[in-house]
Amino acid sequence: MKVSRRTQAYWIVGAVLIIAYAIIPVIWIISLSFKEGDDITNNAFLPTVWSWENYKTVFASDLFTSALRNSVGMSLIATTISVILATLAAYAISRLEFPGKRLVLGVALAITVFPVIAIATPLFDLWRNVGLYDTWLGLIIPYLSYSLPLSVYVLAAFFREIPWEMEQAAQVDGATAWQAFRRVIVPLASPGVFTAAILTFFAVWNDFVFGITLTSSEAARPVPAALAFFQGASQFSQPTAPIAAAAVVVTIPVVILVLLFQRKIVAGLTNGAVKG
Amino acid sequence: MAAIEMRNIVKEYGDGFKAVNDISLDIADGEFMILVGPSGCGKSTLLRMIVGLEDITSGDMVIGGERVNEKAPRDRNLSMVFQNYALYPHLTVFENIAFPLRLNKKVSEDEIRRRVKEAADMLELNEHLDRKPANLSGGQRQRVAMGRAIVRQVNAFLFDEPLSNLDAKLRGQMRTEISRMQRRLGTTTVYVTHDQTEAMTLGDRVAVLRRGFLQQVASPRELYEQPVNMFVAGFIGSPPMNFLPAVVSGQRLKLPFVEVDVPAIAADKVTDGQLLIAGIRPEHFEDARVLDESKRAKGATFRAQVDVTEWLGDSQYAYIPFEANAEVTKQLADLAAELDGEALRTQLIISIDAMSRLREGHEGEFWVDTRRMHLFDPGSGENLTRDEAAAADLASLEEEELRERTAR
Numbered sequence: 193m194k195v196s197r198r199t200q201a202y203w204i205v206g207a208v209l210i211i212a213y214a215i216i217p218v219i220w221i222i223s224l225s226f227k228e229g230d231d232i233t234n235n236a237f238l239p240t241v242w243s244w245e246n247y248k249t250v251f252a253s254d255l256f257t258s259a260l261r262n263s264v265g266m267s268l269i270a271t272t273i274s275v276i277l278a279t280l281a282a283y284a285i286s287r288l289e290f291p292g293k294r295l296v297l298g299v300a301l302a303i304t305v306f307p308v309i310a311i312a313t314p315l316f317d318l319w320r321n322v323g324l325y326d327t328w329l330g331l332i333i334p335y336l337s338y339s340l341p342l343s344v345y346v347l348a349a350f351f352r353e354i355p356w357e358m359e360q361a362a363q364v365d366g367a368t369a370w371q372a373f374r375r376v377i378v379p380l381a382s383p384g385v386f387t388a389a390i391l392t393f394f395a396v397w398n399d400f401v402f403g404i405t406l407t408s409s410e411a412a413r414p415v416p417a418a419l420a421f422f423q424g425a426s427q428f429s430q431p432t433a434p435i436a437a438a439a440v441v442v443t444i445p446v447v448i449l450v451l452l453f454q455r456k457i458v459a460g461l462t463n464g465a466v467k468g
Numbered sequence: 469m470a471a472i473e474m475r476n477i478v479k480e481y482g483d484g485f486k487a488v489n490d491i492s493l494d495i496a497d498g499e500f501m502i503l504v505g506p507s508g509c510g511k512s513t514l515l516r517m518i519v520g521l522e523d524i525t526s527g528d529m530v531i532g533g534e535r536v537n538e539k540a541p542r543d544r545n546l547s548m549v550f551q552n553y554a555l556y557p558h559l560t561v562f563e564n565i566a567f568p569l570r571l572n573k574k575v576s577e578d579e580i581r582r583r584v585k586e587a588a589d590m591l592e593l594n595e596h597l598d599r600k601p602a603n604l605s606g607g608q609r610q611r612v613a614m615g616r617a618i619v620r621q622v623n624a625f626l627f628d629e630p631l632s633n634l635d636a637k638l639r640g641q642m643r644t645e646i647s648r649m650q651r652r653l654g655t656t657t658v659y660v661t662h663d664q665t666e667a668m669t670l671g672d673r674v675a676v677l678r679r680g681f682l683q684q685v686a687s688p689r690e691l692y693e694q695p696v697n698m699f700v701a702g703f704i705g706s707p708p709m710n711f712l713p714a715v716v717s718g719q720r721l722k723l724p725f726v727e728v729d730v731p732a733i734a735a736d737k738v739t740d741g742q743l744l745i746a747g748i749r750p751e752h753f754e755d756a757r758v759l760d761e762s763k764r765a766k767g768a769t770f771r772a773q774v775d776v777t778e779w780l781g782d783s784q785y786a787y788i789p790f791e792a793n794a795e796v797t798k799q800l801a802d803l804a805a806e807l808d809g810e811a812l813r814t815q816l817i818i819s820i821d822a823m824s825r826l827r828e829g830h831e832g833e834f835w836v837d838t839r840r841m842h843l844f845d846p847g848s849g850e851n852l853t854r855d856e857a858a859a860a861d862l863a864s865l866e867e868e869e870l871r872e873r874t875a876r
Contacts, residue, residue: 357550357552363541364521367542367571379558
C-alpha cells in the first residue's frame with residue numbers, strides 16, 4: 193500500500209511536533225547549564241557566553257558528589273538484587289504450579305499501583321525506630337519492593353516463551369535443575385533480564401519521594417533529592433543554573449545506558465508484550 | 469549399553485485417565501525397539517517414563533538390571549532426541565554437542581574436543597561447528613540433536629518422533645542415517661513414531677500400542693504376516709488391509725465377491741452362520757488377465773467393476789466399492805477413526821500389476837490369493853487365523869539376527 197503524499201506530510205508534521213515537545217525542555221536545561229552568573233536572566237534561549245562554571249560549582253560541592261556516589265551505589269545494588277530475586281521468582285511462577293500462585297501475582301501487581309507518597313510517612317517513622325533512617329539499606333528496601341513486581345512480570349513473560357523441552361533436554365543431558373536454569377534458561381531469557389535490569393535502574397535512579405523523606409544527610413541522600421538542597425554561588429542567588437548542570441550530569445548515564453542497550457530493550461519489551 | 473525391562477507400567481493422570489495401561493516390555497541389549505500407534509496411544513508417555521521426564525504411577529522400570537523409577541533423568545544415563553530437537557539456541561553447534569560432556573567436570577577439554585569431533589565426523593557436521601542452530605537447516609538441526617545424543621557413552625538412545633518435522637525426502641535419508649548409526653554403535657534404542665514406514669524399516673521389533681494397551685510386540689515381518697488382531701492388521705501396511713464381511717455357511721465362507729473354503733486353522737473356532745471379518749492385503753489381489761497360470765489355481769477369481777484406478781509407474785491401485793451391512797460398516801468406521809483415518813465408503817483397495825490396462829468404470833476379472841487371508845472376530849477383533857508356529861519361526865529368526873549383530 194502506498195501512503196499518499198498528504199498523509200505522509202501529516203505524519204512528518206506530527207512527528208516533528210512530538211519530538212519538539214519532548215526535546216525542547218531538555219535542550220533548554222542544557223543551555224541553562226552553560227549560562228554563567230546572572231546570564232540566566234538574559235531573556236535568550238542560548239547563553240551569551242558558553243561557560244563551564246556551573247559544572248565546576250556542582251562538582252566542587254560535597255552535596256552533589258556524595259549524592260552522586262549514593263545514587264550510583266544504591267541503584268546498582270538495588271538493581272542487582274532486584275533482578276536476581278525477580279529471575280528466581282519469575283521462573284517459579286512460570287514453571288511451577290503451587291497454591292497461591294495467582295495471589296502472589298495479584299499482590300505483586302497491587303504493590304505497583306500503591307501510591308509511593310502514602311507509605312513514605314509511615315516508613316519514615318518505622319525506619320527512625322529501627323535505625324534504618326538515613327541509611328543506604330533504608331532506601332534500598334523500598335526500592336526493591338517497588339521494582340520487584342515489574343521485573344517479575346517482565347521476566348515471567350520471557351520464561352513462559354522458553355519451551356519446556358529446553359530444560360528437559362538439559363536434564364536428560366545430565367544437568368541438575370540449577371544447572372539447567374543457569375546454563376540454559378537464564379541465557380535464553382537474557383533480553384528479559386536486561387529489560388528488567390534497565391527498568392529497575394531507571395526507577396531507582398529517578399526516585400525523589402523516598403530519597404527526600406527517608407534521608408537527612410549526605411550519608412544516603414540520592415541526587416534527585418540533593419538537587420532540592422542546592423544553593424547558588426551566593427546565598428541570595430537562585431541556584432537554577434547549577435541545578436540544570438547537575439540535572440544534565442545525572443541524565444548522562446541514563447542516556448548512555450539506553451543507547452548501549454537500545455536493541456535489547458526493544459527486543460525485550462516487544463517480545464514480552466507480543467508473545468507473553 | 470543396557471537392556472530395558474518394563475514390568476506392568478501404568479501411567480494414571482490426576483483425573484483418573486490411564487495413558488499407559490499395564491505395559492510389560494523387554495528390550496534386549498543393543499536392540500532397536502519401535503513404539504508405534506495412532507496419536508493418543510501412550511507411546512510418547514511411555515518413552516518419557518523411560519527417560520524419567522514423566523512419573524511412573526505403578527510398575528517397575530529396570531535399566532541395566534537396576535530399578536530406576538525414583539531416579540532423576542540425569543542419573544539414568546540415557547540420551548534423547550526430541551521432536552522439536554530442543555537445541556540450545558544460544559550455543560554454537562560445537563557447544564551444543566559438548567553440552568552433556570561439559571556438565572561432567574571429570575572430562576578434560578581435550579577429551580571433549582576429541583569426542584565432539586568424532587560425533588561431528590560421523591554426522592558430517594564438521595563445517596557447521598561454529599554456527600548457531602538458528603542458521604541451520606532442518607536436517608542439520610536434526611543431526612546436531614543426534615550428535616548431542618551420541619557424544620556420551622549412554623545406556624540407551626531414545627527418539628521421540630525425530631523425523632516428523634522434516635520433509636519427505638530428507639526423512640528417507642535421515643532414516644537410513646539413524647539406522648546406520650545405531651548398527652554401528654550397537655546401543656539399545658527406543659524410537660517412537662506414528663509413521664509405519666519408519667516402524668517397519670528401522671526396528672528389530674515393533675511394539676504396537678492402542679489407547680495405552682500393548683497390542684503386539686513382534687518383528688515387522690511377523691506384525692505384517694501374523695497380526696494378533698484387527699487393529700494391528702489395519703495399522704500395519706499401506707495401503708491398509710481390506711476388511712470384508714464374511715458369513716460362514718457350512719464349510720464355506722461367503723465374501724462380497726467370492727466364496728471360499730473356511731481356512732483349516734480357523735475351522736473349529738467358527739460356527740455356522742457366524743458373521744466374521746475377513747482381512748486381505750491389497751497385494752494379494754491381481755488382475756486375472758496378467759496373472760501366471762500357475763498361480764491361478766491357488767486362489768479364487770471374481771468379476772467386479774472398477775471405480776477408480778491410480779497408476780504410480782511402479783505399481784497400480786484399483787478401488788472397487790462393495791455393499792456391506794450396517795453392523796460391519798460401523799465397525800470398519802470405528803476402526804478407521806481409531807487409526808487416525810476416515811472411512812468414507814466401503815471399498816476394496818487392490819494392488820495390480822502396473823502393466824495392467826484396466827479402465828475406470830469397466831468390469832474386470834480379478835484373482836485373490838485366499839491362502840493369505842485372515843479372519844477376525846468382529847466383536848473382539850481377535851485374529852482367528854494367526855499361525856502361531858509361523859509366528860514363532862519369524863520371532864526366532866529375528867532373535868538370531870539380533871544376536872549375530874550384537875556379537876560382532
